[in-house]
Amino acid sequence: MPFIAPTDMMTTSELTRFLSLAAGSPVARETLRNRILQEEARQWRQAAVLLPVVHDGTQWQLLLTRRADTLRHHTGQIALPGGGREAGDADFTQTALRETCEETGLPADAWQTFPVLPPHYTPSGYEVHPVPALYCGRNPPEPQPDSREVAEVFYLPLTDALNPARYGERLLETKGHRISTPTLSYRHYDIWGLTAIILYGLAERYQAHLRQAV
Template structure:
């Protein structure tokens, strides 16, 4: 039987492009010379009862940025981090208790720009062995997993809109059960879905 991770590795070998929270909103003019803060997230893939699954978090409602939203584990790249991969692994360990040496790095995707001024580097990694997830108090309310087959199926995505800073803004959503996956997380997953198609 083929290892399902091979489809992901093949997808990462295909060309990709940078994405943005503004992709579906071409009329928004971004300020010239804007300075984006570097961040990195881990897209952790683990074998589960529904096949290969993606581990996600529900962010604390008390956070300044993206409170209560569904997100990949990760965060800002610190000066002490060697690179985005190191930052993603460090933040993931802090947020959900996944040991860094339990992750096999598969590759990275092109950066994603957020409306909050970050440029996020998505890092895909295979979780080698099961681990006990531990949500970081104050930052993460819940750690859960969704089937990779769901979030890489383009037919599961929809485009919705809401008003943001006085303008209508369109964005991708890919709901799963009680989880409303949208914004940057959904956009990154859609980019992966496009590469896996």
Template sequence: MSAPDPIAEIAAALGRPHAATSDFDLNPETVLPEGRKLRPAGVLVPLMMTPHGARLLLTQRSSVLKQHPGQIAFPGGKQDECDADVTAAALREAHEEIGLAPSNVEVLGHLPEHETVTGYMVTPVIGRVRAPFTPVPEAGEVAEVFDVPLAHVLDPARFRVEARYWRGTMRRYYTVPFGPYYIWGATARMLRALADVAGRS
């Protein structure tokens, strides 16, 4: 009997209804303004099977960027006028940021939308990388491309809640560290949603 394919299991789970998430989930006392306009964005959650099992690709942003320097992130960004939708935006940005061609990605589905403190409504696009490729980090924007075991980020026990002051108030957030990589904030929250989706029967 062949071993189960965790990526296929995630794809099957994506079709079920799931609640949206946000950077404010752990901060329910936050009062968000009525009628706020959020900019659409898409990020790619690239999953791939390797000789070492199922892995997830992530990036470390350049330390010289004005927004979120040095943070761990999915490849992706805001939806531009040239993009048909947020899925197209995620695929375009992944091509630009890490050299992953859209033709080398099988889109499996989407996680629930995620609202960020920076005013974006982000749609995480789950994609299976069809064939091995060599990442090419975009100069000036991506410092490193690395992968982590999918099992690591699907294990709820790996996640912690930490806190720090942000704009004068204490803000709580998820973290899911891996080796030297401190994965936190919106990226960790979306990965926690992925773990929740994969864990439901």
């Protein structure tokens, strides 16, 4: 079935409706990858990331970060703001908002959040819960990234993130399986790994949302 190209004219109401329903749309490719990674029983470390959508006055965009070069793991990679769940976090939404504030300086009360998407499992042992969110503070936002964790904050047009045709593929070898995983190139940024997997899952959910609306 051909892809339906997303439009950059999506209203706030249309975007809010999609984000409100996104968690209820299963994604076959995502489910298969999770099943393969879960074959080995283990104690998963819980984490959450924010899927932060903002409007710059012209179009909807996703806020992404480039991890600091001084970090021990995933140095310099493109990431969604987030991190590990702490004992005092009431839920995954609080984890994602707390970590986003720590990394970017954007406060928790500046976001309207939506139902948490199904978790993703990683070869490194994390169970990561994506939390869709819409920025409702001053537009455009003025992030103040923590240089110890974040080298750069930048924005990816939401129309690119939601268009499956924009993605390429790489093979991931894990647990004796070769899994095709999505990648996304934007300007000089190479978006891959878990970030690209989460974004591609959002794109597939948006395709399902558009077809239901036809």
